[in-house]
Amino acid sequence: MKYGLPLVAVIGLILIAWLxxxxxxxQYFFGVAVPYLAVMVFLGGxxxxxxxxxxxxxxxxxxxxxxxxxxxxxVKHNRLESPHTTSEVVARMALEILTFRSLFRNxxxxxxxxxxxxxxxxxxxxxxxxxxxxxxxxxxIRHMRLFLNPVPDFIVWLDWADSxxxxxxxxxxxxxxxxxxxxxYLFTRRFTNRQVRYISLSSDYFPLLLLIAIGxxxxxxxxxxxxxxxxxxxxxxxxxxxxxxxxxxxxxGSIFYIHLFLVCALLVYFPFSKLxxxxxxxxxxxxxxxxxxxxxRHINPWNPDIKVHAYSAYEDExxxxxxxxxxxxxxxxxxxxEAPAEAPA
Amino acid sequence: xxxxxxEQLSQSVVQDPSMATGAVPAMDWMDIPVTFKPGxxxxxxxxxxxxxxxxxxxxxxxxxxEWSPEDDDWKLPENWKEIIIDGLGERLEKFRSLKxxxxxxxxxxxxxxxxxxxxxxxxxxxxxxLRAELLRSVYRNxxxxxxxxxxxxxxxxxxxxxxxxxxxxxxxxxxxxxxxSVFCPYGIDTAEVTMMLRExxxxxxxxxxxxxxxxxNSNRTGNHMGLQPHTFKDNVDFLAEDVENLTGxxxxxxxxxxxxxxxxxxxxxxxxxxxGLYTAMGYLIxxxxxxxxxxxxxxxxxxxxxxxxxxxxxxxxxNAKMYAEAERLGVKFIIGGECGxxxxxxxxxMDTMNGPADFLELPRSPLTGTIFENAASTKMVHISExxxxxxxxxxxxxxxxxxxxxxxxxHDSCNPARAMGLMDEPRYILDHVVDWVEMPENTIRxxxxxxxxxxxxxxxEIMELRMxxxxxxxxxxxxxxxxxxxNMLSCVCAIDRATLTSLMDYWNPNVGVCGITELxxxxxxxxxxxxxxxxxxxxxxxx
Ligand code: HEM
Ligand code: SF4
Ligand code: SF4
Numbered sequence: 001m002k003y004g005l006p007l008v009a010v011i012g013l014i015l016i017a018w019l020x021x022x023x024x025x026x027q028y029f030f031g032v033a034v035p036y037l038a039v040m041v042f043l044g045g046x047x048x049x050x051x052x053x054x055x056x057x058x059x060x061x062x063x064x065x066x067x068x069x070x071x072x073x074x075v076k077h078n079r080l081e082s083p084h085t086t087s088e089v090v091a092r093m094a095l096e097i098l099t100f101r102s103l104f105r106n107x108x109x110x111x112x113x114x115x116x117x118x119x120x121x122x123x124x125x126x127x128x129x130x131x132x133x134x135x136x137x138x139x140x141i142r143h144m145r146l147f148l149n150p151v152p153d154f155i156v157w158l159d160w161a162d163s164x165x166x167x168x169x170x171x172x173x174x175x176x177x178x179x180x181x182x183x184x185y186l187f188t189r190r191f192t193n194r195q196v197r198y199i200s201l202s203s204d205y206f207p208l209l210l211l212i213a214i215g216x217x218x219x220x221x222x223x224x225x226x227x228x229x230x231x232x233x234x235x236x237x238x239x240x241x242x243x244x245x246x247x248x249x250x251x252x253g254s255i256f257y258i259h260l261f262l263v264c265a266l267l268v269y270f271p272f273s274k275l276x277x278x279x280x281x282x283x284x285x286x287x288x289x290x291x292x293x294x295x296x297r298h299i300n301p302w303n304p305d306i307k308v309h310a311y312s313a314y315e316d317e318x319x320x321x322x323x324x325x326x327x328x329x330x331x332x333x334x335x336x337x338e339a340p341a342e343a344p345a
Numbered sequence: 346x347x348x349x350x351x352e353q354l355s356q357s358v359v360q361d362p363s364m365a366t367g368a369v370p371a372m373d374w375m376d377i378p379v380t381f382k383p384g385x386x387x388x389x390x391x392x393x394x395x396x397x398x399x400x401x402x403x404x405x406x407x408x409x410x411e412w413s414p415e416d417d418d419w420k421l422p423e424n425w426k427e428i429i430i431d432g433l434g435e436r437l438e439k440f441r442s443l444k445x446x447x448x449x450x451x452x453x454x455x456x457x458x459x460x461x462x463x464x465x466x467x468x469x470x471x472x473x474x475l476r477a478e479l480l481r482s483v484y485r486n487x488x489x490x491x492x493x494x495x496x497x498x499x500x501x502x503x504x505x506x507x508x509x510x511x512x513x514x515x516x517x518x519x520x521x522x523x524x525x526s527v528f529c530p531y532g533i534d535t536a537e538v539t540m541m542l543r544e545x546x547x548x549x550x551x552x553x554x555x556x557x558x559x560x561x562n563s564n565r566t567g568n569h570m571g572l573q574p575h576t577f578k579d580n581v582d583f584l585a586e587d588v589e590n591l592t593g594x595x596x597x598x599x600x601x602x603x604x605x606x607x608x609x610x611x612x613x614x615x616x617x618x619x620x621g622l623y624t625a626m627g628y629l630i631x632x633x634x635x636x637x638x639x640x641x642x643x644x645x646x647x648x649x650x651x652x653x654x655x656x657x658x659x660x661x662x663x664n665a666k667m668y669a670e671a672e673r674l675g676v677k678f679i680i681g682g683e684c685g686x687x688x689x690x691x692x693x694x695m696d697t698m699n700g701p702a703d704f705l706e707l708p709r710s711p712l713t714g715t716i717f718e719n720a721a722s723t724k725m726v727h728i729s730e731x732x733x734x735x736x737x738x739x740x741x742x743x744x745x746x747x748x749x750x751x752x753x754x755x756h757d758s759c760n761p762a763r764a765m766g767l768m769d770e771p772r773y774i775l776d777h778v779v780d781w782v783e784m785p786e787n788t789i790r791x792x793x794x795x796x797x798x799x800x801x802x803x804x805x806e807i808m809e810l811r812m813x814x815x816x817x818x819x820x821x822x823x824x825x826x827x828x829x830x831x832n833m834l835s836c837v838c839a840i841d842r843a844t845l846t847s848l849m850d851y852w853n854p855n856v857g858v859c860g861i862t863e864l865x866x867x868x869x870x871x872x873x874x875x876x877x878x879x880x881x882x883x884x885x886x887x888x
Contacts, residue, residue: 005498049448052444053441053448054441055438056437056438056439056440056441056444057439057440057441058440058441058442059440059657059697060693060694060697061693062442062534062537062693062764063693063764064523064526064527064532064534064763064764064791065762065764065765065766065791066791067768067790067791068766068768068769069719069765069766069767069768070719070766071719071730071766071767071770072715072730072733072734072737072770074737074773075733075769075770078766081766082766096530096532100530102455102527102528102530102532103455103528103530105527105528105792106455106528107458107459107528107787108458109459109464111358111365111366111464112359113359115355115358115359115816115820117464117816117817117820119787119788125453125455129453129530193454194364194367194369195364195454195457195469195472196452196454196457197369198370198374198469199452199454199457199472199474199475199478200452201452201499201500202498203491203498203500204451204452272489272490272491273491274448274449274450274452277448277449277450277451277531280445280448280449280531281449281530281531283445284442284449284531285441285442285445285532286526286532286533286534287531287532291765291766293692293693293697293723294691294692294696294720294721294722294723295718295719295720295721295722296721296722297696297700297701297722298696299697300697300698303697304403304657304658304661305403306402306403306404306658306665307402307403307662307665308662308665308666309564309565309662309666310669311644311669311670311673314565314566314567314644317565318566318573318575321573321574321575322574322575322643324575325574325575325578325579327574327575327578327600327643328600328603
């Protein structure tokens with residue numbers, strides 16, 4: 001069920017693009033109008049979401065400390081896991097974002113007779129998530145060659161490095177393989193790990209299937225369905241799109257429109273989904289705050305005005321007992337009240 | 346509620362079909378309703394306690410009434426749903442953490458088996474990610490575009506009484522220990538979600554007595570136990586007498602004394618019951634030994650703050666006593682005793698809520714001259730920081746052999762470890778006072794397992810639940826007991842001293858529980874003492 005609907009949705013998207021792009025005249029719609037719309041929704045939506053987050057204040061400094069805090073001189077401070085300065089926070093965040101530090105800690109627990117609980121290191125999720133994300137990143141950067149003229153050197157270089165192994169003709173990109181392997185692992189895991197399967201929603205399967213479809217159509221286009229793919233025409237379209245003077249030729253095959261349409265669907269879906277973790281990870285207060293809260297006062301903009309139960313009210317209630325017990329008081333009791341007061345044993 | 350026999354529970358945890366043992370419920374979690382029966386819920390707050398709290402300025406605890414979770418009708422206000430949804434909207438505007446945590450979870454499941462409640466009960470809704478989904482599903486439905494359009498397909502669900510009951514069940518099966526947040530790639534802290542759930546529930550009058558009674562006691566008498574000033578003083582004086590019986594040294598602690606240099610505040614539980622009493626004796630011995638000018642307070646006689654387990658307002662109101670009293674007495678700075686959640690409040694909330702404490706001075710150890718830069722703003726120093734500094738400078742006359750009857754291990758309490766980063770100071774102290782070993786690495790420091798009964802869940806009617814959720818901790822202790830002959834579980838938390846004692850009695854009956862300062866106090870050689878052989882240290886009975 002949870003994966004059925006997303007599967008139908010992705011197939012639906014493919015059909016729309018496939019059939020649609022074969023209707024004469026619709027190439028402009030799929031090649032120009034939809035991409036513009038999608039990029040607008042993506043940028044607008046992304047900014048909107050980040051602004052919405054930013055609007056809510058961070059009332060308390062709630063860092064999760066994962067190592068020894070800075071304290072006495074002779075106690076070794078763990079600067080990465082319990083950052084005390086801005087640069088240490090930046091380093092911690094860089095580790096989180098570039099190396100998925102927290103995921104690297106992952107363990108798998110098991111219950112055994114006894115009872116006995118064991119915790120085993122479990123780094124597969126970390127590994128494949130990294131492979132997937134970096135492949136995705138490189139692929140996005142590589143795609144810039146389709147939009148930029150002349151192609152910057154580093155993209156040419158990246159392209160070369162990525163196809164170094166020269167498997168097949170044209171050479172298979174390592175990151176294409178990485179993206180698909182990563183995605184297939186994530187999907188299989190979601191399907192077979194009983195805990196993850198139980199928590200998964202349609203909105204967890206959908207992006208995975210969509211990305212797999214994007215990856216597969218991309219690879220198909222490059223490796224197998226070369227016939228309808230005129231790279232020069234596609235590049236002309238790409239450069240045209242970013243210079244706001246798009247031109248479209250009719251000799252681009254449907255597979256291209258399917259690929260492009262799926263990417264547009266991803267762009268539109270992105271800001272309204274969990275994929276926004278891309279932005280959220282930077283703003284997570286448990287990770288991006290300094291552990292210096294006893295040293296520097298953190299300000300809560302809505303700090304409510306709440307008065308303490310005053311000492312005077314406390315003393316008024318317990319004065320006789322306090323005096324009898326020899327506890328100093330601010331106000332001596334009235335003489336006549338003193339007599340009956342007696343501290344219970 | 347009778348607790349299952351050890352053998353039964355041992356088998357049940359491992360063999361009964363549950364998510365944790367490999368069985369997957371046939372139904373989607375959204376379709377499984379909660380049922381309350383004796384033993385699976387903590388008793389609701391008593392009417393008079395709720396009324397008292399609601400009458401206090403700045404606090405809001407409405408809908409005081411007699412009710413039971415087992416009843417169908419929870420006697421909610423007529424517009425309860427509106428209150429909840431508005432309350433959620435208000436909190437989304439006030440806490441960026443809540444928005445981020447609602448939006449960013451990818452359901453990767455890295456947190457799933459990190460929670461002690463999940464490991465002990467195998468209930469899928471105790472996986473941190475599902476605990477958060479209980480709220481997230483309602484958030485999606487009412488506050489996100491995707492949820493408003495797609496509803497259930499986008500993982501949304503409507504707020505119903507059933508959902509409310511589920512919130513009550515599972516926000517009181519989370520000890521806000523934050524272990525899950527260590528493992529989450531985005532640092533999503535389910536403890537924050539639990540706090541929000543509990544705040545929302547209080548808006549419609551749902552809360553438990555084990556929390557609200559201490560909160561109201563603390564507001565009125567200054568401490569959770571409800572000890573009135575003379576009784577509080579008596580208790581500390583009794584402990585001073587015990588010290589005299591053991592060591593021959595007469596200690597005369599002072600109370601509410603103006604002009605003292607230091608105000609000392611610790612959880613009242615330590616002057617109330619074993620084994621915390623021995624830790625309190627440790628404080629008395631330590632301070633006597635170094636001769637500092639300090640005072641106790643009966644008005645600010647509680648280090649802990651159960652307000653943290655209700656809502657921000659109650660937390661602030663209770664916490665405010667510390668600075669108010671420090672200002673009234675004119676002390677220079679404050680030393681705080683051993684406690685977990687107390688230090689979460691002091692480290693991450695106090696200065697923000699009730700600071701700036703500009704009437705206090707930069708904390709400086711009167712003996713070593715060390716300036717506690719890390720507490721420069723709150724002006725509150727942790728007893729372990731203070732003690733470790735004393736040891737480093739050779740200010741304590743310690744005889745480690747006095748603890749030779751003890752083979753210790755050390756339990757990092759959740760909050761000092763994960764909300765403060767206080768990990769090596771207690772270890773440094775232990776090195777100097779006792780022979781001790783570490784528990785396995787996945788169960789200590791930032792990965793430490795909760796005692797299973799924090800956040801006000803230390804109540805007898807849910808004992809089996811507590812023994813289950815404490816199992817991961819108990820199991821790690823068992824490991825070092827078997828391997829190294831450990832007989833004492835040391836910690837820096839007053840709640841732990843109570844909860845771990847029940848936990849050890851159940852799972853590892855040969856292991857005791859103590860505070861670090863008990864071990865320090867026992868190792869201290871006091872000047873002029875007439876101490877005999879004390880086979881059990883400060884616990885030795887002398888007549
Ligand atoms: C370019 C920006 C990013 C994009 C496009 C992106 C996209 C994705 C996608 C599509 C998934 C698959 C979700 C699924 O399994 O259903 C995912 C999962 C994940 N992402 Fe990202 N992500 C980005 C940035 C990051 C960053 C900066 C982090 C670092 C913390 C991160 C950590 C993760 C993790 C841990 C998963 C879990 C994999 C799983 O679902 O099993 N992502 N991301
Ligand atoms: S680890 Fe974080 S992102 Fe993953 S399921 Fe848990 S809360 Fe969600
Ligand atoms: S905070 Fe602790 S108790 Fe609560 S869900 Fe996370 S791991 Fe479980």
